[in-house]
Amino acid sequence: MNIELKDIHFSYGSVKALDGVDLSIGEGACGLLGPNGAGKSTLLRILLGFLRPDRGEGRILGRDILHDQFAIRRLVGYMPEDDCLIPGLDAVAFTAYFGELSGMPRQEAMKRAHDVLFYVGLGEARYRLLETYSAGMKQRIKLAQALVHDPKLLFLDEPTSNLDPQGRSEVLELIKDISSRKDIQVLISSHILSDIEFTCSNVVILNKGRIAAQGEIQALKQVDYSLYEMRIKGEAETFIRALRESGCRVEETEEGLLKVYMPPDLRRDGLFRIAARENIQIRHFVQSRTSLEDLFAKTVGVD
Numbered sequence: 103m104n105i106e107l108k109d110i111h112f113s114y115g116s117v118k119a120l121d122g123v124d125l126s127i128g129e130g131a132c133g134l135l136g137p138n139g140a141g142k143s144t145l146l147r148i149l150l151g152f153l154r155p156d157r158g159e160g161r162i163l164g165r166d167i168l169h170d171q172f173a174i175r176r177l178v179g180y181m182p183e184d185d186c187l188i189p190g191l192d193a194v195a196f197t198a199y200f201g202e203l204s205g206m207p208r209q210e211a212m213k214r215a216h217d218v219l220f221y222v223g224l225g226e227a228r229y230r231l232l233e234t235y236s237a238g239m240k241q242r243i244k245l246a247q248a249l250v251h252d253p254k255l256l257f258l259d260e261p262t263s264n265l266d267p268q269g270r271s272e273v274l275e276l277i278k279d280i281s282s283r284k285d286i287q288v289l290i291s292s293h294i295l296s297d298i299e300f301t302c303s304n305v306v307i308l309n310k311g312r313i314a315a316q317g318e319i320q321a322l323k324q325v326d327y328s329l330y331e332m333r334i335k336g337e338a339e340t341f342i343r344a345l346r347e348s349g350c351r352v353e354e355t356e357e358g359l360l361k362v363y364m365p366p367d368l369r370r371d372g373l374f375r376i377a378a379r380e381n382i383q384i385r386h387f388v389q390s391r392t393s394l395e396d397l398f399a400k401t402v403g404v405d
């Protein structure tokens with residue numbers, strides 16, 4: 103696995119942003135899909151070692167996220183959600199500066215800056231001051247600084263935000279081109295399913311700080327899940343863990359309602375057997391059918 107997280111929890115004061123995230127990402131471009139406030143940016147910052155999780159552990163390309171932050175930053179390029187531009191600099195100086203920050207010698211950083219600026223389509227504008235850049239150009243320069251040190255992994259946080267349809271599709275094409283290269287793997291956060299489908303083969307759906315689904319997009323889309331809503335009496339945490347081990351996706355609402363998305367190979371009896379084994383009393387039980395499209399729509403909101 104290239105990225106692996108176990109039981110990650112993180113709160114900003116009293117705001118719980120990540121609530122027990124388990125994640126495994128192998129080869130191939132991966133989308134991190136979730137509505138506003140789902141915890142996408144927090145998750146990326148934890149992967150980069152900018153934030154320390156309250157609980158849990160993880161590895162990126164074999165490096166420990168808690169202890170090998172410097173090695174990780176050399177291997178990872180990061181395009182933040184917010185502006186990270188420095189006014190008064192032109193694109194070449196800015197991009198080369200980020201190259202130097204990640205440990206490249208000045209000359210090499212300068213040479214690479216020119217190359218990546220041409221690659222992202224800013225060749226002509228590379229000596230212009232950054233404050234004169236349009237929104238689309240700003241996204242491209244943010245992409246250039248993330249690429250300058252030739253990372254193995256590229257984390258893009260909402261790379262299409264603030265763009266008009268034309269700018270959006272240009273940036274998506276560029277990302278697709280980057281992710282088609284064998285030597286770099288892309289992780290893209292977005293709240294738009296179609297952006298992720300266009301650029302990625304895999305997806306992790308995050309909702310309210312928890313993983314709602316993860317895997318290959320095509321495979322996930324073919325599965326018809328049965329959705330059961332239930333209330334239980336007993337040790338919810340062990341029950342939820344047992345359900346997840348059997349391939350279910352489980353969400354717990356604030357009102358204590360469990361939503362269990364069950365794959366077709368596990369039958370309803372299976373669910374009751376797990377409940378009996380874990381000493382769980384099922385008090386309220388309602389079934390409905392749902393597809394992954396519905397799951398996407400429900401978790402992410404329709405775009």
Ligand SMILES: Nc1ncnc2c1ncn2[C@@H]1O[C@H](COP(=O)(O)OP(=O)(O)OP(=O)(O)O)[C@@H](O)[C@H]1O
Pocket residue numbers: 114117118119136137138139140141142143144145183293
């Ligand atoms: N610096 C902070 N201080 C307090 N709460 C924060 C801070 N940053 C994020 N949060 C809260 O943590 C939760 C997760 O936020 P996060 O920014 O990770 O979500 P996101 O999925 O990136 O959302 P968006 O799509 O809006 O960028 C939200 O409830 C948010 O309000």
Ligand SMILES: [Mg+2]
Pocket residue numbers: 142143144183259260
């Ligand atoms: Mg965010």
